[in-house]
Amino acid sequence: MMLNKYILLLVFMILVSCKGQFDINKDVKFITKTKTYTESLSLFKNNKFEYSYKAKLSNQSSSGSWIKEGDSIVLISDEKYKTGVIAFEEKVDKSINGTRIIILDHLNEPLIGAGITINENPNKGWNTNEKGQVIIPRKEITSITIHYITHQNYPYKVKNIESNSFLVKIKMHELSVKYFNQEVWKLKNGKLINPLGVVFSN
Numbered sequence: 001m002m003l004n005k006y007i008l009l010l011v012f013m014i015l016v017s018c019k020g021q022f023d024i025n026k027d028v029k030f031i032t033k034t035k036t037y038t039e040s041l042s043l044f045k046n047n048k049f050e051y052s053y054k055a056k057l058s059n060q061s062s063s064g065s066w067i068k069e070g071d072s073i074v075l076i077s078d079e080k081y082k083t084g085v086i087a088f089e090e091k092v093d094k095s096i097n098g099t100r101i102i103i104l105d106h107l108n109e110p111l112i113g114a115g116i117t118i119n120e121n122p123n124k125g126w127n128t129n130e131k132g133q134v135i136i137p138r139k140e141i142t143s144i145t146i147h148y149i150t151h152q153n154y155p156y157k158v159k160n161i162e163s164n165s166f167l168v169k170i171k172m173h174e175l176s177v178k179y180f181n182q183e184v185w186k187l188k189n190g191k192l193i194n195p196l197g198v199v200f201s202n
């Protein structure tokens with residue numbers, strides 16, 4: 001009789017310990033749904049994922065790769081979903097009398113008329129010309145913020161304060177896509193919980 005109790009207790013402990021797990025050799029879809037939106041995350045056995053957010057006035061999507069770390073899932077979107085500052089180059093160029101900043105879009109076209117703020121100083125700014133560039137008096141620069149199309153801001157932290165030549169590539173923010181930059185989702189009791197605490201069931 002006592003042996004049966006121990007066996008039952010052992011089985012119960014195994015089941016409880018496995019609640020937070022799912023079979024990584026199978027495709028699984030996690031979903032959360034309210035009256036206003038439906039959000040889902042599909043994890044595939046080849047370590048790819050697909051994300052979808054659907055609401056009345058907006059939709060978002062993403063895809064990429066995922067890895068399991070303990071009781072967490074880490075999401076890394078494909079580069080095509082990345083927006084904001086996507087590439088940059090900075091260097092010291094002694095041939096320039098001052099500091100040159102060139103702003104290009106993701107297709108390498110000049111970003112004309114983009115506003116530039118240096119060191120987060122709102123009282124002084126510049127606008128890029130037809131070549132997507134400005135040349136300003138030489139000064140120590142720690143940060144560059146590009147302003148483009150109403151309230152879209154693209155900040156960039158300077159790596160070397162000696163630099164006086166900057167090439168920044170920007171991809172406009174898009175509401176229809178979402179970029180997961182090694183975002184961690186918790187796995188608990190067979191459900192996924194995103195960083196905002198939203199619970200997804202499979």
